[in-house]
Amino acid sequence: MKIEHLGIAVKSLEKSDELFARLLGKENYKQEAVEREGVTTSFYALGESKIELLEATNPESPIAKFIEKRGEGIHHIAFGVDDIEAEIARLKNLGFIFISETPKDGADNKLVVFLHPKSTNGILVELCQEKG
Numbered sequence: 001m002k003i004e005h006l007g008i009a010v011k012s013l014e015k016s017d018e019l020f021a022r023l024l025g026k027e028n029y030k031q032e033a034v035e036r037e038g039v040t041t042s043f044y045a046l047g048e049s050k051i052e053l054l055e056a057t058n059p060e061s062p063i064a065k066f067i068e069k070r071g072e073g074i075h076h077i078a079f080g081v082d083d084i085e086a087e088i089a090r091l092k093n094l095g096f097i098f099i100s101e102t103p104k105d106g107a108d109n110k111l112v113v114f115l116h117p118k119s120t121n122g123i124l125v126e127l128c129q130e131k132g
């Protein structure tokens with residue numbers, strides 16, 4: 001398991017891409033929309049991990065709700081795993097709660113699931129597996 005990315009909720013990718021490019025001294029390597037989640041993402045490679053900026057594409061998006069309630073900021077941490085089904089089974093067995101136990105297509109060629117923050121110390125945790 002490794003830290004695959006840190007998800008950061010932002011109001012405007014245009015503004016935040018400019019800020020993070022200055023902050024990190026590099027440009028993003030992609031922007032990608034994930035309609036199901038109501039987000040557009042923007043990725044920065046940082047060694048083994050990434051920064052994922054997320055802008056809501058509609059008011060129902062989890063990102064829109066998060067920003068409405070808490071403002072911009074760190075939204076989730078994503079762990080990269082080799083076998084997402086095995087990790088789901090392992091963590092379920094340990095009593096962790098999943099928002100959905102069915103891996104779905106995420107951004108950046110991944111399969112993803114999310115654990116509910118109430119079972120992970122108040123942190124929204126995402127598991128990601130590289131799609132073949």
Ligand SMILES: CC[C@H](C(=O)O)C(=O)SCCNC(=O)CCNC(=O)[C@H](O)C(C)(C)COP(=O)(O)OP(=O)(O)OC[C@H]1O[C@@H](n2cnc3c(N)ncnc32)[C@H](O)[C@@H]1OP(=O)(O)O
Pocket residue numbers: 007034037039041052054062063065066069075076078099105106107108110112114116117118122123124126
């Ligand atoms: C998949 C594409 C991309 C990728 O990496 O490939 C992404 O990462 S997409 C990221 C956006 N998608 C998601 O976040 C999907 C999972 N999230 C959800 O299903 C919801 O956001 C959920 C269930 C975490 C919260 O939704 P809900 O409608 O229940 O919102 P509430 O405001 O009522 O929150 C309930 C409860 O959870 C706390 N909460 C909400 N969001 C977070 C968060 N990001 N981190 C920590 N805690 C969070 C919120 O404060 C409420 O707690 P309470 O104590 O009741 O106030």
Ligand SMILES: [Co+2]
Pocket residue numbers: 005007052076078126
């Ligand atoms: Co993510």
